Amino acid sequence: MTRICVTSQGAELDALMDYRFGRCMYFIFVDLESGEFDAVSNDALSSAHGAGVRAAQKIASSGAEVVITGSVGPNAYPALQNAGIRIMKADSGTVRSVIESYKEGLLSEVASPGPAHMGLGRGMGRGRGSGGRRGGY
Amino acid sequence: MIIAVASGKGGTGKTTVAVNMALSIGDANLLDCDVEEPNAHTLLHPESLNTESVTVPMPMIDTDRCTLCAMCADFCEFNAIFIGKKPLVYPEICHSCGGCFLVCPEGAIEEVAREVGKLHRTNRDSVHLVYGELHVGEPIAIPVIKAVKNEIDRKKINILDAPPGTACPVIETMQDSDFVVLVTEPTPFGFHDLSMTVDVIQELDIPHGVVLNRVGVGNDEVKEFCNAKGIPILLEIPFDRKIAELYSNGVPFVQEMPDWRERFQQLFEVIKELSQNGR
Numbered sequence: 150m151t152r153i154c155v156t157s158q159g160a161e162l163d164a165l166m167d168y169r170f171g172r173c174m175y176f177i178f179v180d181l182e183s184g185e186f187d188a189v190s191n192d193a194l195s196s197a198h199g200a201g202v203r204a205a206q207k208i209a210s211s212g213a214e215v216v217i218t219g220s221v222g223p224n225a226y227p228a229l230q231n232a233g234i235r236i237m238k239a240d241s242g243t244v245r246s247v248i249e250s251y252k253e254g255l256l257s258e259v260a261s262p263g264p265a266h267m268g269l270g271r272g273m274g275r276g277r278g279s280g281g282r283r284g285g286y
Numbered sequence: 287m288i289i290a291v292a293s294g295k296g297g298t299g300k301t302t303v304a305v306n307m308a309l310s311i312g313d314a315n316l317l318d319c320d321v322e323e324p325n326a327h328t329l330l331h332p333e334s335l336n337t338e339s340v341t342v343p344m345p346m347i348d349t350d351r352c353t354l355c356a357m358c359a360d361f362c363e364f365n366a367i368f369i370g371k372k373p374l375v376y377p378e379i380c381h382s383c384g385g386c387f388l389v390c391p392e393g394a395i396e397e398v399a400r401e402v403g404k405l406h407r408t409n410r411d412s413v414h415l416v417y418g419e420l421h422v423g424e425p426i427a428i429p430v431i432k433a434v435k436n437e438i439d440r441k442k443i444n445i446l447d448a449p450p451g452t453a454c455p456v457i458e459t460m461q462d463s464d465f466v467v468l469v470t471e472p473t474p475f476g477f478h479d480l481s482m483t484v485d486v487i488q489e490l491d492i493p494h495g496v497v498l499n500r501v502g503v504g505n506d507e508v509k510e511f512c513n514a515k516g517i518p519i520l521l522e523i524p525f526d527r528k529i530a531e532l533y534s535n536g537v538p539f540v541q542e543m544p545d546w547r548e549r550f551q552q553l554f555e556v557i558k559e560l561s562q563n564g565r
Contacts, residue, residue, distance in 0.1 A: 199365025202365040209368075231368065231372065
């Protein structure tokens with residue numbers, strides 16, 4: 150059986166996928182053979198630090214072989230690589246539609262980490278980056 | 287005695303005041319706690335440095351003993367450990383709490399030192415200068431500031447040059463001080479950041495006073511604020527061509543302007559008095 154994970158904005162197959170990885174709303178785990186799915190809310194969402202690492206840990210522990218998401222940060226990327234999880238890129242659509250795209254081989258693999266802190270701040274493509282911050286716990 | 291020199295706003299003259307005061311009172315420790323951009327040494331021109339490394343503990347996982355149970359990763363509040371096909375440690379996320387060493391049931395995690403900065407010591411005239419230097423890209427300045435403050439000698443006069451701002455590095459520097467000298471300039475920017483820093487100092491409950499630098503520019507907002515809050519203005523340094531020229535050549539102005547040496551000595555006497563009465 151092949152188990153895949155899609156980052157999602159809602160807990161249903163008809164919810165929109167979430168472009169963010171570490172700070173997505175839900176992980177939807179789908180068994181490709183049976184079509185069964187379960188939605189798990191992302192508890193890394195509230196992590197002050199290392200949300201991407203925590204999210205990667207959740208997916209690795211679930212036994213998923215593939216994750217479909219928008220952008221994976223510089224910490225989560227090596228973690229997913231380490232766990233042998235393939236990262237596929239999707240831009241938009243419902244969870245159901247990106248799974249179809251994946252099955253049809255329309256999605257490409259994410260070859261490098263995206264910017265840090267993508268999922269914070271003002272939304273897609275306008276991540277805050279991590280530079281220029283001055284010190285502190 | 288410990289005197290911290292702080293400001294809120296950057297570039298108001300903290301280092302100028304700290305260095306000139308240290309040179310004027312003599313036999314003082316000058317501790318530059320602005321470890322992200324130390325610069326007291328650029329006014330003192332030390333000839334030789336005694337340097338040591340500042341390290342923090344971080345985990346190193348023995349992959350032979352690790353069973354990939356992930357108890358360490360579950361424990362880590364900062365998500366600095368990932369367990370996949372093998373363990374992965376993120377040094378920059380780690381806050382050195384030591385929890386992972388304790389929770390590992392296999393004893394597979396060893397504590398290793400990671401260098402985050404340097405500590406430099408030197409002597410110039412009658413001043414013993416210590417300054418820290420945080421490595422570029424390191425997110426947490428506190429361990430290097432702690433290393434600098436570790437050099438405080440309670441039997442001597444210690445002048446701490448604080449970083450700008452109002453967050454952790456400034457609070458770490460000011461904590462346990464007997465007095466805080468707030469250096470500001472009479473501009474809207476100086477005023478705004480001074481008022482934020484005063485809030486912090488009142489929270490910490492440390493006696494304090496203001497040194498007004500570049501007097502002659504700007505407006506009266508800072509003076510009005512100090513009067514209203516009952517904060518003493520300890521010294522006014524004019525917006526003066528000679529002082530600015532000496533500064534731009536990296537010369538502490540008390541070395542060329544002896545009357546200012548006396549004024550800094552008087553400043554120190556006032557600080558001593560206020561720090562005793564202020565509590």
